[in-house]
Structure formats: structure tokens, C-alpha cells
Amino acid sequence: MIRARLIMAVAACFIFACVTGAGAATDILCSSTTSTENSGLFGYILPVFEQKTGIKVKVVARGTGAAIEMGKRGDADVTFVHAKEQELKAVKEGWFVNRHDVMYNDFVIIGPEDDLLKIKGIKSAAAAFKKISAGSMNFVSRGDKSGTHVKELALWKTAGINPKGQSWYLEVGQGMEKTQRIANEKRAYTLTDRGTWLATKDKDRLQMVIVLEGDKVLFNQYGVMAVSPQRHKHVKYAESMQFINWLISKEGQAAIGSYRDKLGNQLFIPNAK
Amino acid sequence: MDSILEGFEKALALIWALDREMLEILLMSIRVSGGALVIASILGISVGAVTALRRFPLRDTLVGVLHACMGLPSVLVGLLLYLILSRSGPLGFLALLYTPSAMTLAQVILAFPIIASLSHAAIISVDPIIRQTARTLGATSFQAARAVVHEARFGIMSAALAGFGRAISEVGAVLIVGGNIAGFTRVMTTTIALETDKGNFELALAIGIILLTVAICLNLCLYRIQRRTVVGRR
Numbered sequence: 267m268i269r270a271r272l273i274m275a276v277a278a279c280f281i282f283a284c285v286t287g288a289g290a291a292t293d294i295l296c297s298s299t300t301s302t303e304n305s306g307l308f309g310y311i312l313p314v315f316e317q318k319t320g321i322k323v324k325v326v327a328r329g330t331g332a333a334i335e336m337g338k339r340g341d342a343d344v345t346f347v348h349a350k351e352q353e354l355k356a357v358k359e360g361w362f363v364n365r366h367d368v369m370y371n372d373f374v375i376i377g378p379e380d381d382l383l384k385i386k387g388i389k390s391a392a393a394a395f396k397k398i399s400a401g402s403m404n405f406v407s408r409g410d411k412s413g414t415h416v417k418e419l420a421l422w423k424t425a426g427i428n429p430k431g432q433s434w435y436l437e438v439g440q441g442m443e444k445t446q447r448i449a450n451e452k453r454a455y456t457l458t459d460r461g462t463w464l465a466t467k468d469k470d471r472l473q474m475v476i477v478l479e480g481d482k483v484l485f486n487q488y489g490v491m492a493v494s495p496q497r498h499k500h501v502k503y504a505e506s507m508q509f510i511n512w513l514i515s516k517e518g519q520a521a522i523g524s525y526r527d528k529l530g531n532q533l534f535i536p537n538a539k
Numbered sequence: 540m541d542s543i544l545e546g547f548e549k550a551l552a553l554i555w556a557l558d559r560e561m562l563e564i565l566l567m568s569i570r571v572s573g574g575a576l577v578i579a580s581i582l583g584i585s586v587g588a589v590t591a592l593r594r595f596p597l598r599d600t601l602v603g604v605l606h607a608c609m610g611l612p613s614v615l616v617g618l619l620l621y622l623i624l625s626r627s628g629p630l631g632f633l634a635l636l637y638t639p640s641a642m643t644l645a646q647v648i649l650a651f652p653i654i655a656s657l658s659h660a661a662i663i664s665v666d667p668i669i670r671q672t673a674r675t676l677g678a679t680s681f682q683a684a685r686a687v688v689h690e691a692r693f694g695i696m697s698a699a700l701a702g703f704g705r706a707i708s709e710v711g712a713v714l715i716v717g718g719n720i721a722g723f724t725r726v727m728t729t730t731i732a733l734e735t736d737k738g739n740f741e742l743a744l745a746i747g748i749i750l751l752t753v754a755i756c757l758n759l760c761l762y763r764i765q766r767r768t769v770v771g772r773r
Contacts, residue, residue: 295637295720304737309721326637326718340626341636441736470738498626500634 293322294505297334297342299413300441302488303327305461305533311521315512321505331411337362337491340498344506348413348488357491364507365491366514369522369534373417373484374463376446377455377477378403385455385477392424394478399427399434404454408445409437413486418457421483443470450474459486461533468529488534490514514538546744553745560722565749568726571639571717572707575646579706580699582647583654584688587698590655591662592684602659608652616648617712624716637718642726645712650702657701661694662687696765700758707754727753 302308303325312323323344326336330347337345338361345362347353357365375394377385383401388394398405407429408415422429429435438448442462449456450472460479467474490510495503512518519536527533553561590602622628624636635641665687673683688695710728717724719733727750734743 295718300736304733324637324718324720324723326720339628340631443736443738447738466738500626 292320292502292505293324294343294502294509295324295326295341296344296346296509297326297328297332297336298346299330299333299348300327301348301413301459301462302346304441304443305465306527307522307525307534310525311518314521315509315518318517319508319512321508323509329408329410329412330416334361337493340493340501342493343501343503344490344492344509346488346490348486349416350487350489352416353489353491361494361497362491363494364510365489366510366538368488368490368513368538369519369536370485370487371459371461371534372479372486373414373457374460374476375455375478376449376458376463376472376474378453379473379475381475381477383455388478389481391421391478391481391483395421395425396427398455399425399429399432402434404434404436404449404452405429406445406449406452406454406456407435407437408442409439410441412442414442414457414459417484417486421457424483446470446472446474461527464529464531464533465527487537542740543744545741547748549741550745550748554749561746561749563722564725564727564730564746565753567639567724568707568728568750569753571642571713571726572646572703574643575650575706576699576703578643579647579650579654579702583651583698583702584658584695586651586655587658587695588662588684588688591659592687602656605652605656605659609656611649611652612711613645613649613709614711614715616645617715620645620648620712621715636716637720637724639717639724641716642713642724645716646706646709649709649712650706653705654698654702657698658691658695661691661698664694665690693765696761700761703757704754707750 298308304327308323308325312325316322326333326342328336330349330352333342333345333347334349334352334356336342338356345353346368353362353365356362375385375391377383383397383403385394385397388397407418436448436452436454438445440448442458443466445456446458446462446466447470448454450470455477463476466472490513492503492506492510493501495501513522519538522534522536523532525532525534586605590598590605620641621636623630624633624641625631626634626636635644669690670683670687673686674680678686708728710732713724713726714729714732717726717729719725719729725733727746731743731746731750734740734746
């Protein structure tokens with residue numbers, strides 16, 4: 267008898283948990299990239315937005331490719347990523363509407379502290395890639411269709427090199443921070459975004475340095491866009507537009523610009539027009 | 540070695556402080572996997588009993604398939620479920636993707652074959668005399684079946700525990716269909732994966748230790764119930 271009652275009690279608790287858990291106020295689903303989530307930016311700006319509008323933004327962080335795909339499939343209401351060409355292409359195909367630039371940071375090439383291949387001093391990223399491909403050191407690639415990976419592939423193309431399948435080219439298929447750690451272990455070069463680099467180089471005790479920065483092609487633009495309500499009737503378009511308009515408003519831009527990581531670095535520079 | 544010790548320290552600190560966010564994640568884990576345990580147990584034990592006690596065409600094939608499915612790769616289950624539940628998939632209209640229910644569903648699919656196969660094995664190994672005796676004493680075939688299942692209850696309990704273990708420790712499928720949304724579909728395993736990604740090894744380890752503790756406590760509880768019934772009957 268006691269056992270039966272216990273089981274009943276557990277079942278009752280469970281049903282209660284299910285009922286109370288369901289049914290939220292207005293919330294929208296935002297597909298985004300690991301860099302925005304892991305850097306802590308969303309944790310900082312989303313509560314500000316929620317306070318103002320009562321809209322809760324739920325974030326699913328994936329690589330840029332997957333995040334755009336989520337929007338195309340109608341599994342998200344709004345998409346916030348950093349691969350401008352891909353974004354514009356998806357907008358042109360009719361999957362998204364109202365794309366806006368929001369903010370940027372930049373990519374940097376990092377390598378072992380001793381920089382055996384002497385990349386430091388080179389100004390052009392493509393030239394640096396060429397030198398890496400000719401050298402004896404490894405290069406670690408994200409290999410996951412993320413924005414960083416897309417940028418890296420574009421640079422190889424400019425350099426006129428097909429790295430795929432080469433013994434020095436390691437495709438790891440992992441997030442940025444893990445990729446940096448692998449590059450560190452392998453004493454290899456890699457392309458990273460400055461935000462992740464600044465936030466993690468000390469914490470992960472990376473024995474690496476920036477070997478190239480400041481090339482215009484390393485500019486990393488973040489954009490936001492709403493999933494087209496014509497393609498997917500169920501999306502919460504009005505709320506998504508409220509979110510987008512807030513991000514590019516003076517207030518949203520100021521929130522992005524005032525975000526600092528634990529070490530006091532500014533990771534993203536707002537640049538909405 | 541240092542980071543492992545730090546992990547233990549941090550785990551204690553987290554438990555001590557009863558961090559609200561941590562508590563929510565813990566409750567979400569229990570809710571998702573508890574739900575999976577209840578549903579997979581009802582389905583699994585029924586299927587296990589029917590396949591052990593009744594003869595019907597393709598029975599052996601069914602048992603074979605269930606056995607094979609014990610090793611289903613969880614990411615594959617996650618991917619298939621994602622494609623089915625996606626708005627562009629066949630069940631998209633249910634709007635289940637990125638909800639705790641989708642995570643429960645994934646865990647049911649993973650736990651069900653284990654519970655069904657192991658309860659099948661437990662029931663089939665009950666001494667056939669029990670069934671025959673029950674029948675000669677005038678039991679209907681349903682009553683006789685119930686007596687056999689009752690005899691196999693400890694094996695069935697172990698089956699349910701194994702299924703629960705698979706569910707609560709699973710990360711691949713729930714990450715895909717749950718989305719690891721903060722405060723909504725974030726459970727212990729996906730938090731560990733995320734914090735490892737972010738390089739917060741101590742925190743990840745601390746959450747791992749809490750998860751392990753919860754799993755051990757639940758198992759001990761069930762074990763005690765089991766013990767008590769044995770002692771009570773003797």
C-alpha cells in the first residue's frame with residue numbers, strides 16, 4: 267500500500283511539474299551562434315529587452331550554418347548570426363526579411379608564441395595563409411560551417427590554396443574555444459574571433475599570440491533578420507520585429523556597446539545604421 | 540588533478556548556496572527524465588510482458604529488434620526526431636521542437652528498448668511452474684500472467700533503473716531537440732557540455748558531481764523500496 271501511495275505521489279508531482287511548466291507569456295525563439303551566447307552578450311542584453319517589452323527571447327546557439335537553416339525551416343522566429351553573404355543570399359531567396367547590421371568584431375590569426383613560420387609582420391591575411399600552407403606547422407580549422415569557418419574558407423580561396431585533405435590541415439568540427447585549445451595543444455595556427463580570443467586566452471592558458479590583425483577582410487559583421495511570415499505562417503513576426511528594432515535602436519546599440527567581459531574587454535562594437 | 544579537487548569544492552559550494560539557476564536545471568532534468576521513465580516503463584514493461592508470455596507471429600523478430608535498439612546512437616535519435624518535429628517536418632504543427640516534451644520523447648525512445656528487452660528477459664526466466672500452478676489453482680490466464688510478472692518484479696525494477704540511467708545521462712539527443720535554451724530546456728547534461736565548451740571545467744565538473752549524486756540517491760531510494768518489500772514478505 268505504502269508503495270502504491272508513493273508511486274501515486276511521484277506521479278502527481280510529475281503531472282504538476284508538467285502543467286506548471288507549460289504556457290509562457292510572449293516569448294520568441296532566436297537562433298544564433300555560439301560566439302554571441304558563450305561570450306555572455308545575450309545574458310547581458312536580453313534581460314534589458316525583456317524588462318522593457320515583456321518579451322522573453324529564448325536562444326538556441328548553433329554554428330552560423332545551422333542557425334540559418336533553423337530559420338529557413340521555421341524552427342526559429344529570428345536569426346542573429348555573422349556571415350553577411352549567406353544572410354543576404356537567404357534574404358534574397360525569401361526565407362528572411364528585414365536584415366540589419368547590428369555590430370561587429372574582427373577575426374585575428376593566432377599561432378604559437380614563438381611564431382616559427384614568422385607570420386608576424388605580414389599585412390594581408392591571404393598572404394599569411396599562403397605562408398602557413400607552405401610551412402611545416404599545422405593549421406586547425408573549425409570545419410563546422412560556422413561564420414568563422416566560412417571566413418577561413420574564403421581566405422584560402424583568395425590565397426589560391428585548397429587545404430582540404432592536406433596533412434597539415436586539421437578539421438576539428440568544434441566550437442571556437444575548443445578549436446583554440448586544440449591549436450594550442452598541436453602548436454598550430456588558427457583563425458579566431460577577437461571576442462573569443464580575449465575572453466579565453468588567459469583562462470585556457472593558451473601559449474599563443476595574435477600573429478596577424480587589422481586586415482580589412484577580417485572584419486566580422488553580425489546581422490539580425492526575421493524569419494519571413496510569408497514562408498512560415500506560425501512565426502511571431504511582430505515580436506521579432508520589436509526585438510530587431512530594439513537591437514538597432516539607440517538604446518539597444520548602447521547596451522551592446524557597454525557590454526564588457528569578466529576581464530573588462532569590449533567584445534562587440536555596435537554599428538547599426 | 541587540481542581542477543578535479545576544485546570541481547568538488549565548487550560542487551559543494553553550489554549545493555550549499557542552493558543556486559536558483561542550478562536548482563531550475565536540476566528540476567528540469569528530473570522532470571524530463573522522470574517523465575521519460577514513467578512513459579517508457581509503462582510501454583516497455585507491457586511490451587516485455589506480452590512478448591514473454593504470449594505467442595504471436597513475428598514475436599522473435601520483435602524481440603530481436605528491441606535488443607538491437609538498446610544500442611541506438613542517441614545523436615541519431617535526436618537528428619531523426621528533429622527532422623520529424625521541425626516546422627518543416629511531418630509533425631511540425633505540434634510545435635514540440637525545443638520544448639521539454641520533445642526531450643522527454645527522445646529519452647522515451649532511448650529508454651524504451653532497454654526496459655522492454657530487460658523486462659522480457661526477467662519475465663521469461665521466471666520458473667514456468669508458477670504459471671502452471673496458478674492455472675491449476677483456477678486462475679484465469681490474465682491472473683496467471685500477473686503472478687508471473689509479479690515474480691519477476693525485481694528484474695523489472697532493474698530494467699526500469701537501467702532505462703532511467705540511459706535517459707538522465709543522455710546528452711546528444713536532448714541537445715538537438717531541446718536546443719539547450721537557458722531557463723527553458725537546459726538540463727544537467729547539456730549544461731555540462733556547454734560549460735566544457737566555454738572552458739569552465741570546474742563548474743562543469745561540479746554540475747557533473749551533482750548529477751551523479753542525484754542519480755545515486757534515486758537509485759538508493761528505489762533499492763530501499765525493493766528491499767523493504769522483500770523483507771516484508773518473508
